[in-house]
Amino acid sequence: MTATSGLPARGRFITFEGGEGGGKSTQSRRLAQALGAAGVAVVETREPGGSARAELIRAFILSGQAKPMGAATETFLFNAARYDHIATRIAPALVAGQWVLCDRFADSTRVYQAVAGGADEALVRGLERLVVGPARPDLTIILDLPAAVGLARAGARRGGGESPDRFEAESVATHERIRAGFLAIAREEPERCVVIAADRDPDIVADDVRRVVRDRLGAAI
Ligand SMILES: Nc1ncnc2c1ncn2[C@@H]1O[C@H](COP(=O)(O)OP(=O)(O)O)[C@@H](O)[C@H]1O
Numbered sequence: 001m002t003a004t005s006g007l008p009a010r011g012r013f014i015t016f017e018g019g020e021g022g023g024k025s026t027q028s029r030r031l032a033q034a035l036g037a038a039g040v041a042v043v044e045t046r047e048p049g050g051s052a053r054a055e056l057i058r059a060f061i062l063s064g065q066a067k068p069m070g071a072a073t074e075t076f077l078f079n080a081a082r083y084d085h086i087a088t089r090i091a092p093a094l095v096a097g098q099w100v101l102c103d104r105f106a107d108s109t110r111v112y113q114a115v116a117g118g119a120d121e122a123l124v125r126g127l128e129r130l131v132v133g134p135a136r137p138d139l140t141i142i143l144d145l146p147a148a149v150g151l152a153r154a155g156a157r158r159g160g161g162e163s164p165d166r167f168e169a170e171s172v173a174t175h176e177r178i179r180a181g182f183l184a185i186a187r188e189e190p191e192r193c194v195v196i197a198a199d200r201d202p203d204i205v206a207d208d209v210r211r212v213v214r215d216r217l218g219a220a221i
């Protein structure tokens, strides 16, 4: 049923999740460097997007053009992008024994589309089961910080000229619900998820990320 059924023994799959500006891209990069220095073959990728075709869907979603179609259609679009990303990039890398680091993945769909967007929970969970299948992350690092702090960082990163994307443009109250949504996932799946406080010096956060990856997945970093 899925792009990845029968996925054999493989590399490890790590996802970075959390709200805007938490440092997902920064910490994913730093972990990739640490793993690379330890001789691990690493693929860095992101969602939405991550494959050539999925990036087309990303541009459509983040432009805001999908928003009027409603949260259910956005959910289908995220999953269409994810299906291609898994099939063409994530699964082949894992099968080849590479470690895949992904900046956002299915938890973001649970939180942004269901918790914040109001898409039907059963639809979101059902599509996740079908599309992700055995390509479930081995470890999910949730970078947690107050929504206002993350949004301010994201705004500073963008600079003055560029306008916020479709999700950055949501209210602080929505972003606080998004934060709570990620923390709820961590409580629901503690064997997969680790919450790391992201409102700290990036070096300290990177130390914590490395420690978790060492302890949970046995990486020599
Ligand atoms: N721990 C941190 N403290 C302060 N600023 C940070 C920290 N981590 C990242 N940043 C900065 O905040 C902005 C958002 O970080 P980024 O990694 O792009 O977050 P995300 O990918 O989660 O949206 C960037 O400009 C980045 O340099």
Ligand SMILES: [Mg+2]
Binding pocket: 024, 025, 026, 103
């Ligand atoms: Mg980012």
